Amino acid sequence: MWCMLERVKPPRFRYCEARSVDEALALLAEHGDDAKLLAGGQSLIPMLNLRVARPAVLIDVNRIAELQTVETNGALRIGALVRQRRAERSEPVRAGAPLLGQALRFVGHPAIRTRGTIGGSAAHADPAAEIPCVLSALDAEFELRGGAGARVVGASEFFVTTLTTALAPTELLAAIRIPAPSARARSAFLEIARRHGDFAIAAVAVSVELAEGGAIERARICFANLADVPYRAHAAEKALRGARIDDERAVREAAEAAVGDASPASDLHASARDRLDLAKVLLRRALGAIAAGGSA
Numbered sequence: 001m002w003c004m005l006e007r008v009k010p011p012r013f014r015y016c017e018a019r020s021v022d023e024a025l026a027l028l029a030e031h032g033d034d035a036k037l038l039a040g041g042q043s044l045i046p047m048l049n050l051r052v053a054r055p056a057v058l059i060d061v062n063r064i065a066e067l068q069t070v071e072t073n074g075a076l077r078i079g080a081l082v083r084q085r086r087a088e089r090s091e092p093v094r095a096g097a098p099l100l101g102q103a104l105r106f107v108g109h110p111a112i113r114t115r116g117t118i119g120g121s122a123a124h125a126d127p128a129a130e131i132p133c134v135l136s137a138l139d140a141e142f143e144l145r146g147g148a149g150a151r152v153v154g155a156s157e158f159f160v161t162t163l164t165t166a167l168a169p170t171e172l173l174a175a176i177r178i179p180a181p182s183a184r185a186r187s188a189f190l191e192i193a194r195r196h197g198d199f200a201i202a203a204v205a206v207s208v209e210l211a212e213g214g215a216i217e218r219a220r221i222c223f224a225n226l227a228d229v230p231y232r233a234h235a236a237e238k239a240l241r242g243a244r245i246d247d248e249r250a251v252r253e254a255a256e257a258a259v260g261d262a263s264p265a266s267d268l269h270a271s272a273r274d275r276l277d278l279a280k281v282l283l284r285r286a287l288g289a290i291a292a293g294g295s296a
C-alpha cells in the first residue's frame with residue numbers, strides 16, 4: 001500500500017492504491033465517508049473536476065486482480081473491476097448474459113468502455129445508465145464486501161435512488177452474479193439518445209422466455225431514465241404472460257401498462273411526457289424485434 005498527496009484540477013485529495021480487497025477495506029474503514037473508490041474513473045473523475053464530489057481520499061482499486069475475473073459456474077459472475085469493453089467482447093458474457101452484451105455497445109464510446117468498469121457503473125447508479133438497467137432486468141445479485149463480512153443483495157435492493165446504492169461507506173462491490181439464461185430466452189436492448197454514445201433519453205431491456213408456438217412464459221422488462229432507479233415494468237411483465245409475442249394488441253396493451261407507475265424527470269433533452277411515449281415505442285419495437293427472430 002502506498003499513499004501520496006496530490007494537487008490537481010479537482011479539490012486536493014490523498015491518493016492511495018490498494019493491492020488487495022483487504023487493503024481497500026482497511027482504507028475504507030479508516031476513512032469512511034471521506035473516501036471514494038477509484039475504478040475506471042469515467043464518472044468519478046468528471047465529478048471531481050466539476051467539484052460535485054469532494055472526497056478527501058481516493059482509493060485506487062485498479063490493481064486488485066481478484067475483482068477482475070469472469071467466471072461461469074451455472075450463473076455468470078463478473079468481477080466488479082471487469083472493464084466494460086472486455087465484457088462486451090467476452091464469450092462467457094455474451095453466452096451467459098446476451099442482453100448485457102447487446103447493451104454495452106450503447107455505453108459511451110469504446111475509449112470510455114476501455115476504462116469504465118461494470119461494477120463502477122453499477123455503483124455509480126445513474127438512472128439513465130444502460131448497465132444498471134440490464135442488471136435489474138436480469139435479476140442480478142450484487143456481492144458486497146465490508147469489514148463485517150460479505151453479503152449479497154438483489155438488484156431491487158441494491159439500487160436505492162439516483163447515485164445511491166445499498167453500499168455502506170465501508171463496503172465495496174466485489175462482483176455481480178447473473179443467473180444463467182434459459183434455453184428459451186430471447187432478449188433485446190433498445191435506446192433513444194440524441195447521438196450514439198450519449199446517455200439514453202430512454203432505454204429498454206427486455207428478456208422473454210418463449211414456449212413452443214411463441215407464447216410468452218415469462219417476461220422481464222426494465223427501463224432506464226423513467227425513474228430515480230432502473231424501472232422494472234412489473235405490470236407489463238404480468239400483462240404479457242401467456243400472450244403470443246406477435247400478438248400486436250397484447251403488445252400494445254403491455255406497452256400502455258408498462259409506464260403506469262413511472263415518474264420520469266423533464267430536462268433539456270426531453271419532457272417527462274415524451275419519455276413515457278418513447279418508452280412505450282421502445283418496448284413495442286423490442287418485442288417486435290424478438291418476434292422477428294432476432295435481437296435488437
Ligand SMILES: Cc1cc2nc3c(=O)[nH]c(=O)nc-3n(C[C@H](O)[C@H](O)[C@H](O)COP(=O)(O)OP(=O)(O)OC[C@H]3O[C@@H](n4cnc5c(N)ncnc54)[C@H](O)[C@@H]3O)c2cc1C
Nearest residue numbers: 037039040041042043044108116117120121123129173198
Ligand atoms: C464522455 C462519457 C460518456 C459516457 N457515456 C455513458 C453512457 O452513455 N452510458 C453510461 O451508462 N455511462 C456512460 N459514461 C459513464 C461510464 O460508463 C462510467 O465508466 C461508469 O459510469 C463508471 O464506471 P467507472 O469504472 O469509470 O467508475 P468510477 O468513475 O471510477 O466510479 C464511479 C463511482 O462508483 C464507485 N465505485 C466504483 N467501483 C466501485 C466498487 N467496486 N465498489 C464500490 N464503489 C465503487 C466510485 O467510488 C464512484 O463513486 C460515460 C462517461 C463519459 C466520460
